[in-house]
């Protein structure tokens with residue numbers, strides 16, 4: 001019995017927890033030889049980004065290549081999301097460039113209604129090199145480190161060419177977003193509305 005307890009203590013949270021925020025298990029736990037009549041103890045393998053399953057094939061390649069503008073993304077957001085974006089305060093907002101020289105806006109945002117306070121990091125990148133402003137780009141990519149973005153938005157936006165698979169496991173949100181609607185989180189909704197207002 002002591003052998004089983006030792007192994008379990010090193011596994012971290014149970015597998016039923018949302019795994020995006022789970023600490024990676026760095027250590028490979030040795031499978032103990034079972035005593036007669038005892039079941040074999042299976043242990044979790046370390047989770048590495050490189051071992052994430054690849055996204056399934058794009059459902060519409062032409063759509064993904066065409067991408068979405070900032071205005072097209074905003075127009076596709078449901079009313080409830082536009083309303084809940086009013087609770088979001090942008091804490092930092094900075095124009096930047098990616099390593100490849102693409103225009104970007106990065107920063108942090110928080111929800112005034114959420115306790116305890118949680119700050120989320122967002123990123124908006126323009127995919128047209130020639131245009132310095134995000135608001136006039138023909139294609140933009142967005143990301144946010146909140147759970148909603150990971151579990152509802154990321155895969156769907158990827159199918160529209162508007163996100164990379166970074167936080168999620170690259171699988172469709174079959175229950176929460178079965179139609180792969182290019183939905184944003186409320187943080188990004190506020191960020192895009194702010195970019196539009198500022199003509200950045």
Ligand SMILES: [Zn+2]
Nearest residue numbers: 144146185187
């Ligand atoms: Zn978010």
